Amino acid sequence: MTEIMMNSLNILAVGILLASLMAMTTPRMGQLIRIFTLQSLMLAGMAALVGYQTGSEHLYIIASIIVLLKVFIIPRFLNYSIERIKVKRELEPLLGIPGSLLLSAAIVVLAYFVTEPVISLTEVITRNCLAISLAVTLIGLLLMITRRKAMTEVIGLLMMENGLFLAVISTSHGMPLIVEMGIFFDVLVAVIIMGMFAFRINETFETSDTSILKRLRY
């Protein structure tokens, strides 16, 4: 692998991680969607580069689906849903920004620690990527837990999935194409259904703050 290729893969991987950290610090909904779009774009770039480097042509298809789905369709749908349910622009996190960042840093360290024994075995391309993908996945989960709005939970889930795709692309150069297509289809349908439910929650409770969903206990 050439030096340039190596560097650009690493830069993209780090960029994806940084996007996740930025998502933890942003106080605004619109910005959060833009960060997600940027992250997806970098993920698509990653897929294309790995495809070029390993000669697996189906990764180009994956890259273009990521661009189509996660850079164009889903962000538009999210923006549209936000317009429609008139979410307040502020996110009102349950956990403050410094606390969120501190926890995210802990997650990154943990991810490197857990993947250490695996990393030493596998080939060069996956060195950083597996740890980073694990970190991105767990930070996405943290985002879901610490934010209260229905739509932020959806974005947290999407960011988790970006982390997972990074793992898929870097460790195994993509799964069999039919599996990948199925995963994309599921993601799209899931986001649409979640959007519909978010809309119904907003209609029924007159807010999209999911922390009021506390009727069901025991």
Add this chain to the structure above:
Amino acid sequence: MMVSLLLCTPLLFALFCALAPSNRWIGRLSLLGLGLVLIQVLDLSYGVIQNGPLDAGMWYIDDISVIFLLLMAVISFLVGIYALSYIGHELHEGVLTPRDSRFYHVFIQLFLFTMLLVLVVDSLGLMWIAIESTTLASAFLVGFYKKEESLEAAWKYIMICSVGIALALMGVTLMYASSLDVFGDSSRALDWSVLKGVAATLDPTLLKLSFIFIIAGYGTKAGLAPMHTWLPDAHSQAPSPVSAMMSALLLNCAMYGIIRFHVITEAAVPGFSSSLLLGFGLVSVAVAALFISITTDLKRMLAYSSIEHMGIVAIALGIGGTWGTVGAVIHIAAHSLTKSMLFLSAGDIVQKYGTRDIASITGVLKSIPWSGRFFTAGCLGIVGLPPFPIFLGEAIIVYAALQSGDFLVAALFLVLLLMVFVAFTYRFVPMLGGDSGLEPSPSPLSRLLPMGILLIMGLALGLVLPGPVLEFLQDVAAQIGGVL
């Protein structure tokens, strides 16, 4: 080809139900679809039992999938009969509109399609997609009643399960990475039929990490504590026939996914996945025992009991060996049969009393005599009294634990079972006797028939356990854990 036809049936009938001219036709078509699925599954299963695994392209059906497929086809058909009368009653009362009824039948077919897909695919990646689709197809059925509580339940269901499933994808990826090391670049590297042959040569570190993600992910969907929080909400808010299907069939699908990964991991790293299953199982039974004793809602109580039984299955798989695995398989079947009957009779109770509050339900045996009797039988069965099949499953599991020398596990298991027994009995006995002041009403035959058949099948399993069935179960056990 046969499998594709089987999968197309519910999809086609979903379309038919969506287009059917009148309400009566929707119900008939829906039931016809379920019946056709049942016939095809019987035919397929017979073929597999006679001739060994069916491996055709994307599809792979072996003895393990046959057990789950049979349970699925039989129970969904019986629940389908019941649902006609249940939904009809709600329509009559004006709780539902004809549009809701159409919606219900369309989504039941789609839900069945996704669950069947889980059981017949060969690739573990496609199985992941199918399990995620079961969540998507059933989310609308959980939020069916459009009330505030059902909306909350549906939201929690889809979010928590999607997160869980996302974690499981990480597990699938790691499994794929480990098998690529063996196969090189191969489109079949995720196929179970190929993987099980090379399981022992896969990379142990990757597999361990993979199984942790799998049990966290599919465990969420199977209702293992502490990832179970969506389950009581979803099961209590869904219409009772859907609760029966989720509890008796959907949880099995997730457990099936865990079993597939467990077999491979156990072959490569003996003892790792079984101890994880044992741990999660014991925690689940303990958590369920606690919540059964404090919940005030009838259907939530049954839902917690499902968590308990999934925990017991996990414990049995964790104990392993031939008898542990036979116990697990019998327990899965016993739980599906008993719990679906229990949810159906509970559906009658809830419709009659108009409440799910345990304290305000009394005199069940008097006000709905026949459903009340089935409810009583179900409760006695679910707490594990003989001659009901759950007793058999639990007895075999205890035997397996003693035989493999896990005395601590056996003791802990018995103590937890006793706790559940006391808690559950304390809750259900007061509901049976006394007088509710409600006019006694006979239940229609279309409701009693499915419950009766479920009871008879359960008793046949618990009392008779025909010789060929036991042999078949031992074969399956050899395939799942016989190497141990």
